[in-house]
Amino acid sequence: xxxxxxxxxxxxxxxxxxxxxxxxxxxxxxxxxxxxxxxxxxxxxxxxxxxxxxxxxxxxxxxxxxxxxxxxxxxxxxxxxxxxxxxxxxxxxxxxxxxxxxxxxxxxxxxxxxxxxxxxxxxxxxxxxxxxxxxxxxxxxxxxxxxxxxxxxxxxxxxxxxxxxxxxxxxxxxxxxxxxxxxxxxxxxxxxxxxxxxxxxxxxxxxxxxxxxxxxxxxxxxxxxxxxxxxxxxxxxxxxxxxxxxxxxxxxxxxxxxxxxxxxxxxxxxxxxxxxxxxxxxxxxxxxxxx
Amino acid sequence: xxxxxxxxxxxxxxxxxxxxxxxxxxxxxxxxxxxxxxxxxxxxxxxxxxxxxxxxxxxxxxxxxxxxxxxxxxxxxxxxxxxxxxxxxxxxxxxxxxxxxxxxxxxxxxxxxxxxxxxxxxxxxxxxxxxxxxxxxxxxxxxxxxxxxxxxxxxxxxxxxxxxxxxxxxxxxxxxxx
Numbered sequence: 001x002x003x004x005x006x007x008x009x010x011x012x013x014x015x016x017x018x019x020x021x022x023x024x025x026x027x028x029x030x031x032x033x034x035x036x037x038x039x040x041x042x043x044x045x046x047x048x049x050x051x052x053x054x055x056x057x058x059x060x061x062x063x064x065x066x067x068x069x070x071x072x073x074x075x076x077x078x079x080x081x082x083x084x085x086x087x088x089x090x091x092x093x094x095x096x097x098x099x100x101x102x103x104x105x106x107x108x109x110x111x112x113x114x115x116x117x118x119x120x121x122x123x124x125x126x127x128x129x130x131x132x133x134x135x136x137x138x139x140x141x142x143x144x145x146x147x148x149x150x151x152x153x154x155x156x157x158x159x160x161x162x163x164x165x166x167x168x169x170x171x172x173x174x175x176x177x178x179x180x181x182x183x184x185x186x187x188x189x190x191x192x193x194x195x196x197x198x199x200x201x202x203x204x205x206x207x208x209x210x211x212x213x214x215x216x217x218x219x220x221x222x223x224x225x226x227x228x229x230x231x232x233x234x235x236x237x238x239x240x241x242x243x244x245x246x247x248x249x250x251x252x253x254x255x256x257x258x259x260x261x262x263x264x265x266x267x268x269x270x271x272x273x274x275x276x277x278x279x280x281x282x283x284x285x286x287x288x289x290x291x
Numbered sequence: 292x293x294x295x296x297x298x299x300x301x302x303x304x305x306x307x308x309x310x311x312x313x314x315x316x317x318x319x320x321x322x323x324x325x326x327x328x329x330x331x332x333x334x335x336x337x338x339x340x341x342x343x344x345x346x347x348x349x350x351x352x353x354x355x356x357x358x359x360x361x362x363x364x365x366x367x368x369x370x371x372x373x374x375x376x377x378x379x380x381x382x383x384x385x386x387x388x389x390x391x392x393x394x395x396x397x398x399x400x401x402x403x404x405x406x407x408x409x410x411x412x413x414x415x416x417x418x419x420x421x422x423x424x425x426x427x428x429x430x431x432x433x434x435x436x437x438x439x440x441x442x443x444x445x446x447x448x449x450x451x452x453x454x455x456x457x458x459x460x461x462x463x464x465x466x467x468x469x
Contacts, residue, residue, distance in 0.1 A: 001326065001331065002326040002327075002328065002369075003326060004326075005325075005326060006304040006305055006306060006325065007304070007305050007325040007369075007371045008301070008303070008304060008305070009300075009301055009305065009371055010302070011298065011301050014297075015297050015298070015301050018297065018302070030369060030371070030372070032367075033367050033368065033369055033372070034349055034367050037328070037367050037369060038348045038349065038367070041347055041348065049304065050369075050371075052369070052371045052372060054371075054372040055372070055374075055375075078361060101349070101437070102349075102350075102352065102436050102437025102438075103361075103362045103415070103433075103434060103436065103437050104352060104355055104362045104364040104415075105349055105364065105437065107358070107361035107362055107363055108358075108363055108364070108368065188436065189436035189437060190350050190436070
């Protein structure tokens with residue numbers, strides 16, 4: 001049973017911002033609770049104060065703007081999966097979100113929670129990063145939008161200040177892109193990724209029949225202290241004069257080299273590096289770029 | 292008080308929490324310790340002991356209930372988040388007409404051995420069959436992917452769900468024809 005903690009229940013974002021600006025004790029937010037409650041059960045001293053933001057409607061909205069989709073940090077994974085905008089244009093995000101936890105977990109766990117938890121293996125994080133997502137961080141007297149990629153500083157560590165909260169995830173709109181996400185895990189449901197990769201790619205065919213990469217974004221999960229973008233492989237494919245199987249193979253080798261994995265209970269470093277290339281190759285194959 | 296629109300109660304640290312929610316279509320107004328989860332409340336306060344605590348970490352599905360129309364792990368839903376929610380536990384679901392064929396099929400197919408996972412499995416199967424009339428194997432495995440069973444090997448459970456789907460479709464057809 002959970003022990004030794006107290007709860008604050010702000011009813012609006014403003015109340016929340018006021019509380020976190022003035023609170024002296026260490027605290028954690030509670031929204032879905034699927035990470036924080038597990039950690040509290042594991043370690044009763046983990047945190048003594050929870051701020052319950054699950055009822056704050058401002059955090060649970062999805063909005064469409066001219067060039068972006070804005071997802072509230074309290075939006076649940078299940079909600080994303082039911083949203084036709086994302087099904088149609090963000091396949092990589094849908095694949096990642098559909099693989100998180102189990103139906104039970106996805107029904108209560110939130111996207112902002114997956115980001116705030118800052119796991120290097122965070123499944124939605126890799127997919128969001130491959131879509132150049134940004135996040136909004138609010139405090140009582142500030143409002144900053146940063147690239148998701150710049151949010152993480154290490155496993156479980158972020159640039160979030162004690163008086164800030166993640167309020168929004170901002171996804172640019174993409175046209176003519178294909179995307180996907182894939183992971184390796186011990187089993188299909190309720191697993192923590194050993195390695196994951198997300199891809200968004202736009203390719204065009206030249207009049208001479210050869211292919212050209214217009215844009216490519218590759219994110220790798222669980223192979224570095226944070227989820228990373230494989231910039232070397234991206235740059236190589238953007239600059240390659242002829243985008244073909246040989247170029248893809250070379251990019252996969254580059255992606256493997258960009259990984260800085262560790263050996264732990266789930267997998268070892270060598271395998272993880274190797275698999276980055278394999279997953280990237282699989283993804284490029286699967287999204288049918290040469291169609 | 293920083294601002295008139297702020298409620299003093301919301302800014303205070305609480306040990307106890309008042310909740311007002313619905314369980315199996317009965318409204319419940321309770322004051323419980325804020326460290327209680329939904330599972331603690333249904334088992335210890337409401338004495339509905341069908342949902343089981345397996346892992347307590349959201350991985351085994353033995354505590355599965357339906358919350359606002361979706362499956363939820365009762366062991367990871369904290370009391371403070373419950374007000375206004377609509378909860379269905381196995382005790383409520385088993386009384387429903389369209390749950391009976393599921394329970395019958397679980398029994399007929401011996402899809403239960405030790406029985407510990409069964410309440411969660413039936414809740415997840417019930418939810419699955421409200422989503423899909425004739426689920427594919429893939430949909431059944433996905434729908435039950437949050438529920439662990441260490442006895443049956445799952446084959447009998449999947450067969451029971453298929454049989455229940457068939458039976459439910461027959462009943463629906465008879466209902467339409469009648």
